[in-house]
Amino acid sequence: MSKKGLIPPGLVYIADNITKKQNILGGDGREKAGWAKDLNLPKERETVFFAGCGYQYSDKLESLLSLMRKMDKSAIGAELPTNIAGFQKKLGINLARLYPKVLAKGDGAQPLLAAVRVLKSLGVDFGYLAEDEPCCGGLLHYIGQEREFAQNAQMVYRKLKSLGVKRVIGIVPSCTYTLRSLLPDCIDGYDLEVRHFVEVVLENIKSRQLRFPRQVKVTYHDPCQLSRYLEMIEQPRQILRAIKGIELVEPDWTKGEWATCCGGGGGFEVVFPELSQILAVNRAKELAETGAEIIVTHCPGCIMQLKSGLKEIKANDIEVLDLAQIVAMAMEG
Structure with missing residues (x-):
């Protein structure tokens, strides 16, 4: 049995999205960065705000989980929604595009917008890579796809370095931990400084x-x-x-x-x-x-x-x- 045969369909679906589209729902980079389109954040900065792909997709994920929980209690089972999603992807249907409201500034994106306002108010000089921001790939590690995680880690590091990034301010805990503690295990000479939003705020609000x-x-x-x-x-x-x-x-x-x-x-x-x-x-x-x-x-x-x-x-x-x-x-x- 292949490794993928041992991994539940829902996780395979998300993992494939990460490796192929660099986000958990399979949308393109511009859609993932849609929450910040009117903020005029610069890209070329040594310090960047790493938004990840959790907050801006949470509204849709909440709806999907609600459906899965209802089906989990039925004879149909919870795997059907993700099996359907995987089938749609094979047909070339972009699931993320079917739900444009997720990619707009809905409630899920509000913490990201708030974080930007806070950092600006504190006088922190930072940029946002927008559609060029890679996915940290942490889930690949947690579900045992270590080879895929290591490949993604190398890509993430190369991309950040090529864009002149020296410091990262993360807001999603799992993304921050991945960039701070897991990527160095895959990369010799890892030299990115990674801090969490909480650390930056606490240091500057005194x-x-x-x-x-x-x-x-x-x-x-x-x-x-x-x-x-x-x-x-x-x-x-x-x-x-x-x-x-x-x-x-x-x-x-x-x-x-x-x-x-x-x-x-x-x-x-x-x-x-x-x-x-x-x-x-x-x-x-x-x-x-x-x-x-x-x-x-x-x-x-x-x-x-x-x-x-x-x-x-x-x-x-x-x-x-x-x-x-x-x-x-x-x-x-």
């Missing part, structure tokens, strides 16, 4: 007066990659505590390194959609019990999962916002 537009209780959900891989647990909380008007309330023990997983990440939600939803509901309940009005996190997958969990427990009065959105609102408030 002299700023931040105030949220209203008094509010918030709780924080630790994304697995950010807390366990990048080891950034206290930094997001330091940022939240620096914002006047915000009261941070948290579960007694399911926080930090002991935070419960939301059920997303690494393709788990594609392979086990119903179990993923159970975990999302459990985490949503834990966070809702804190009495928070806003759940803050910093990962497109976590946002998607927590929204789904809150919807199922009918906690419609609780918002889920990205940390970048919170900081942007505090700067503008």
Whole structure:
């Protein structure tokens, strides 16, 4: 049996999109960068903002996962949607083009837009590679396609270096970890400096007066990659505590390194959609019990999962916002 025969169809579909189209849904580079088309961000900078391909596609992924979860409970099974998608691709049909609203500035792209506003306000000089931004390829590593991951890593490094990039500011935790910790294992003399958005913000807000537009209780959900891989647990909380008007309330023990997983990440939600939803509901309940009005996190997958969990427990009065959105609102408030 081939290696691909051992990998669930949903992951094969995403992996093929990464290797062939450099994004998870198979759209072209201009579509992936559509969220930034009116921002006039320069390309030629030594420091670049690495947007990844999670936030801007999250609206469509949320709809696809909802369908998969419904089918997972039926006799049809959850693999049908991704099998159909794979068949469409063989016929030359671009699935991403069928859903243009995903590529526009929908809710999913809002954290990216907020992050750009924050970095500009902090005086950070950065660019955005737009359609030239490669996919980090991290999922290839997580599903065991190490040869494909190494090839993609070499391509990513060569491309970034050819564009004059020396420093990267990542926002998606998995992309940041891949660029920071996994690529160096594949490349001799790896010399890119990779930092996460949280680190850059914390370093630059010490002299700023931040105030949220209203008094509010918030709780924080630790994304697995950010807390366990990048080891950034206290930094997001330091940022939240620096914002006047915000009261941070948290579960007694399911926080930090002991935070419960939301059920997303690494393709788990594609392979086990119903179990993923159970975990999302459990985490949503834990966070809702804190009495928070806003759940803050910093990962497109976590946002998607927590929204789904809150919807199922009918906690419609609780918002889920990205940390970048919170900081942007505090700067503008």
